[in-house]
Amino acid sequence: MKKIDQSTELIKRLQEESDRRTQLENEAIFMIENCEFEKAIALLQTIDDAVIRDIEKELDKLNRR
Numbered sequence: 001m002k003k004i005d006q007s008t009e010l011i012k013r014l015q016e017e018s019d020r021r022t023q024l025e026n027e028a029i030f031m032i033e034n035c036e037f038e039k040a041i042a043l044l045q046t047i048d049d050a051v052i053r054d055i056e057k058e059l060d061k062l063n064r065r
Helices: 003-031 037-044 051-062
Strands: none
Touching: 003 037, 003 051
16 A cells, blocks of 8 residues: 555544544533533543554654655
C-alpha cells in the first residue's frame, strides 16, 4: 500500500474515533442535564485516549519515512 493511502486510512480512523468520542460526550451531557450523573460518568470512562494516541503514533511513524 502506498504511503498516501496509508495516511488517508489512518486519518479516516482518527476522524471516526473523534466522531465516536463526540457522540459519547454529547450523550453524557444529556445524561448530566437529566441528573443521571453515575451513568454519565460510566459512559465517559469508556473513552480510551490510547486509541487516538496509537493512531497518531502510526501517522507519525509513517510521516518520518
